[in-house]
Amino acid sequence: MSRTLGERLGSKVVVPQDELYEEKRKVWNGAINRYPNAIVLCQSEADVVAAVQYANEQAMSIAIKGGGHHVAGTGVCDDGLMIDLSEMRKVKVDEKRKVAIVQGGATLGDVDKETQKYGLATPTGTVSETGIAGLALGGGLGYLRGKYGLTCDNLVGARVVTANGIVRHVSADEHADLFWAIRGGGGNFGVVTSFEFQLHEVGPEVLGIDVMYDYKDAKRIFTKAQQFLNDAPDEVSFNLTAMELPPAPFLPEFLHHKKVVAVSGMYAGDPKEGEEIVQPIREWAVPIVDQTGVMSYVELQSKLDVLVENNIPVYGTSLYFSELNEETVDVLMEKLDHAPVPTVLSQLWALHGQMNRVPESETPFSVRDASFVLLLDAMAMPGMDEDVIEQWIHSIYTDLLPYSHRNASYLNGIGTIESATKATYAANYDRLVGIKKKYDPKNLFRHNHNVNPND
Template identity: 40%
Template sequence: MTQSTEIDGAAVDELQASFRGAIVRPDDAAYDEHRKVWNGSIDRRPALITRCTGVADVRAAIRLARSQDLLTAVRGGGHSFPGLSVCDDGMLIDLGPMKGIRVDPEARTVRVQAGVLLGELDRETQEFGLAVPSGIVTHTGVAGLTLGGGIGWVMRKYGLTVDQLLSVDVVTADGELVRASENENSDLFWGVRGGGGNFGIVTDFEFRLNPVGPYVMAGPVFWPMEDAPEVLRFYRDWIADCPDELMTIAVQRRAPALPIVPPDLVGKRVLAVTACYAGPVEDGERVLRPLKEFGSPVLDFCRPKPFLEHQRTFDPSFPHGWHYYVRSCDVAALSDDVIDVVVEYGSRITSPVTSVALWQMGGAVGRIDDGATAFNGRQAGFTFNINGNSKTADGFDSERQWARDYWSALAPHHTSVYVNFLMEEGEERVRHAYGAAKYDRLKALKRTYDPTNFFRLNQNIRP
C-alpha cells in the first residue's frame, strides 16, 4: 500500500450517496476543524475525512480506503500522544459522531460507542452511582484508552478498564463485523484488551459497571518542591499497605495560574499527591488524614466531592491545542535512587505547563492473572508519565529534551511501559511494552485479522 493524495472522485461520490455521516474534503470549510487532534504539535492533512455515524459507515469507509490503497488513520477521541489518530495524504476514519451510551443499572452494564469521551460516559453512569474504571482527563476517548488497557482513579479497587470489558464489536480490515467476548472469538477478545487498534475498528464496547460515588474523598495536597525528598519518602511508606480503595498520583509541576491558587504561589515548583478514595467518604477521610497532616502543605484541595468533579481535576492542565510530548516507563518501586532522580529533575522544570505524573499501581490490577489480557505490566509498582509540554512551539524542543533526559536518568530502573504512553518509538519499544511472549501472540493474531497491516497507524504490531 502506498500513500496517495489522488482519490478517485467518482469512488468518493459513490460513497457519499450511501454514507449517513459527513465526508469532509480539504476544500471544505469544516476541514481544518475536523483534522485537528488534541496534541497541538501534530499538524497533518488527510486527503479525506469520513465522519462515521455507525457500523455501515465504518465498513463503507474501509472498503473505499482498501480500494484506493489509502493510508488510514482511525480516531475515537483524538488523544493519541504521538498523533496516530490523523495522517497526511490518506483517509481519516473519524468515529467522533458515534456517541451512543446505554446504561442498564439493574444488570450493572453499559454499552458504549467508539466516539464517546470519558466525561460523557461518567455523566451517564454516575446517575446511578456506577462507573467504569477509566482515565483522568474527561475529554479522552473511551476507545483508545480501553484498547491500550485503561489506568485511572478506581483501578486499584476494580482493575483496569479492560478488566471490566465484557464484549466488543469489531470491523476487521476486510470489512467484516465480528463480535468478541470470553465465549466468542476469545483470542481476539484477549488481543483487544491491551493490543490497541491493531486488529480492526472497535465500534461498540460493553462494560461491567461498579459502584463508585457519587461522592468520594479526593483531590490534591501540595508541598514546595524543596520538600520533595521528605514527602516522597513519607508517601512511599504511607501507601505501602494502603487499602485498594485508595489510588494516588504524585505530580511535579509549577503551580498553575488558576483561581483557586494563591497569586504568590503561581509559578512556584510544587509536588502534589492527588488521591481518590473509592469507598465511603468517612473511611477516606481517616485513610487520607496522615497525608494531609504531613509536613507543611501549601495547598490542600483534598475533600469530599462528587466523583464527576474529581474526574475533571486534571482537565485544565491538558487542554486541546497545547504541544505535548511524553516519555514513560514503569518502575518496580519508589526506591531512594528513583526518588533522587525525581527530585533532581523536578527542580529543573521550566515550562508552566510541563508536568510529571507518577501513578501508583497495584491493588486489583496486580491480582489479575498476567496472561488474562494483552495488557502487560500488572506487577509494576509505579508508572511514570513525563510530560515535556509547552503552550506553543516556542520552547517545545527544550521541554522534549528535558523529558528525554528525565526518562534516561530512570533507565536503570525501567521494567515495562504502558502502551498508551508511548510516542512513535519503534518496534522494539512496542515489543518491550508487551513482553516477548505476548508480542509473539499478538503478531499471530495480527496475521489472522489484519495480514496486510492495513491498521498500522497505531503502536503497530507488524504481522
C-alpha cells in the same frame, strides 16, 4: 479517489479542498500536524464499515480518532484515511446486567455522566475529555484501578470492524482471540464501534484526595508515598504530580509560579471510613493547600481537566518502576530541576490492588507488578523552542530507562517507539502478532503502537 468514497458516504467525507478539513484533521496535541487524504465523519457503524472497506480495497492505511487525546497523535495520519468517531458518543446503561454500552467516540465524561445516574461507574482515566476508546484499548489507568482494575479489565464485549470490513461481536465466547487482543493491544486490530463495560457501585459522592505540598518536600513525599503504597487498601488510589503552577486566575496569587507536588486520588468506598485511611497522605509534609473531602464522582473525574489544554504542543514520555527508590528519585528530580520550560507535568501514579492481581497473560496489558508509572508531559507555549523540549523529553526516557521496570512504558502516554512497544507487551507480543496476521495481515491499522504482522 475521494469521488468513489464520496459516492458511498456523501457529505460525511472531508477532503483537503473542503472548508472543514483544517479543523477536522486536528487532534488534541498541537505538536501533531498531519494531512490525511480523506477524513470520514462517521455517524454509524455502517459508515465505519464503508470507510474500512474502501481503505482495504485501496490498500490505504487507517488512522482512528476517538477522542484524539493520545500524545503521539495516533488519531490522524499523513496520506491514508482518517476515521473520525467523534460524532458517535451514545452511552446506554443496562441496569440489570450492570453493563454500559458505549459508542467508540464517547469521552470519559460522557460515560461517567450517564453511568452515575444509576450510581454506577467503570474504571476510566482522570481527564474527562479523553476518548474512552483509546484509553480502554491501551489499558486505562484511573482512580478505580486499585479496587476494580483497569478499563480494559472491565471490558466484557465489543463490536469490531476488522480490516476486511466485517463486523464482529467479540467477547470471552465469541472471537475470543480478538477479544483478548483488544484488551490492551491498542487500535491494531480494527475499529471498535461500541464497547460493553462492566459497572460497579461507585458514587454519586466519593472521598476525593487533593493535597498540595511544597516542591522542596518532594523527596520526602516520594519516600512516604512508597511506604504508604506497600500496605494501601484497594480502595485508595493516588497520583503525585510535580509541577510549577501557572499564573492562572483560578489560583490565589501566592501560588502563581509556585513549584509544588500535588497528590490527587480517591477512596473507592464509604467516604466516612476513608477519612481515617487517607489521613496519612495529608500529613506527608506540611500542606500548602488541602482540599480533600467528599465530592461528586463526576466532579472528581473532571477536576484535572484544567491542566490539559487543547491544541498546545505537548511532548511526553512514560516508564514503569518497581519502586520509588532513592536512586530513581534522584535522577528524576535532577532532570526536573533542569527542565527547559516551566510548563512540565511530571506524574507518578501509584499502582497496586486489583490491577496488579490480573495474570500477565490474561490480557495484552502485561505490566502487573510495578508499583509506580511515570507520565511526564512538557507543553511548548508560544515562543518556546520545541526541538529543545523534545530532546529533553527523550533524555528523561533514556536516563531513567536503566532504573525502570523491565524497560516498559504505559503506552497511552508515550510516542510510538518500537522498542518501547515490544518491551511493554513482552511475552504477549508474539501472541499479538499471530492475531494481527489473522485480522489485519496488510497492517492497515498501523498508526499506533504497532504490532507488525511481519514480525
